[in-house]
Amino acid sequence: xxxxxxxxxxxxxxxxxxxxxxxxxxxxxxxxxxxxxxxxxxxxxxxxxxxxxxxxxxxxxxxxxxxxxxxxxxxxxxxxxxxxxxxxxxxxxxxxxxxxxxxxxxxxxxxxxxxxxxxxxxxxxxxxxxxxxxxxxxxxxxxxxxxxxxxxxxxxxxxxxxxxxxxxxxxxxxxxxxxxxxxxxxxxxxxxx
Numbered sequence: 600x601x602x603x604x605x606x607x608x609x610x611x612x613x614x615x616x617x618x619x620x621x622x623x624x625x626x627x628x629x630x631x632x633x634x635x636x637x638x639x640x641x642x643x644x645x646x647x648x649x650x651x652x653x654x655x656x657x658x659x660x661x662x663x664x665x666x667x668x669x670x671x672x673x674x675x676x677x678x679x680x681x682x683x684x685x686x687x688x689x690x691x692x693x694x695x696x697x698x699x700x701x702x703x704x705x706x707x708x709x710x711x712x713x714x715x716x717x718x719x720x721x722x723x724x725x726x727x728x729x730x731x732x733x734x735x736x737x738x739x740x741x742x743x744x745x746x747x748x749x750x751x752x753x754x755x756x757x758x759x760x761x762x763x764x765x766x767x768x769x770x771x772x773x774x775x776x777x778x779x780x781x782x783x784x785x786x787x788x789x790x791x792x
C-alpha cells in the first residue's frame with residue numbers, strides 16, 4: 600500500500616470521525632435523541648481521529664520538526680485519554696445511578712480527567728503552532744482545530760454551550776483538514792521519512 604493510499608484512507612476516516620463528533624455534539628445538545636446508538640457514536644469518533652491525527656503529523660513531519668513531534672505526541676496521548684473517557688462515559692457510567700456517577704467523577708476519576716484534559720489542550724496548542732509554522736496544512740482549518748478543540752478540552756471549566764461550540768468548531772477544523780489531506784497526496788507534496 601502506498602503512502603498516498605494511506606493518507607487518503609486517513610482522510611476518509613477523519614471525515615467519518617469528524618461527522619460522528621458533530622452527531623455526538625448534537626445528541627448532547629438535545630438536537631438528536633439519546634439512545635444506545637447515539638451514545639455509542641462518541642467513542643468510535645475519538646478512536647478514528649487517532650489515525651487521522653497520525654496522518655496529519657506524517658504529511659508535514661519534516662516541515663513541523665521537533666515541535667511538531669512533541670505536539671503530535673501530546674495531542675495523541677490526550678486524544679487516547681479522551682477515548683478512554685468517552686468509552687467510560689458512554690459504555691459504563693450511563694448505566695450507573697446518579698450517586699455512583701458522581702462518586703466516580705468527583706472522586707478517584709477527577710485527577711485522571713484533569714490530566715487528560717491538560718495533556719490534550721497542550722497537544723492541540725503545540726501541534727497547532729507547529730503545523731502553522733510548517734505551512735503544509737491549511738491555516739484556516741488549523742485555527743478552527745485549535746480554537747475549537749481548546750474550548751472542548753476545557754469541558755469541565757466552561758459552560759456547556761462553549762464546550763459544545765468548541766466541539767463543533769473543532770470538528771469543522773478536522774473535516775477541513777481531512778479534505779485537505781485528501782488533496783495533499785501528490786508525490787511532490789507528500790513527505791517521506
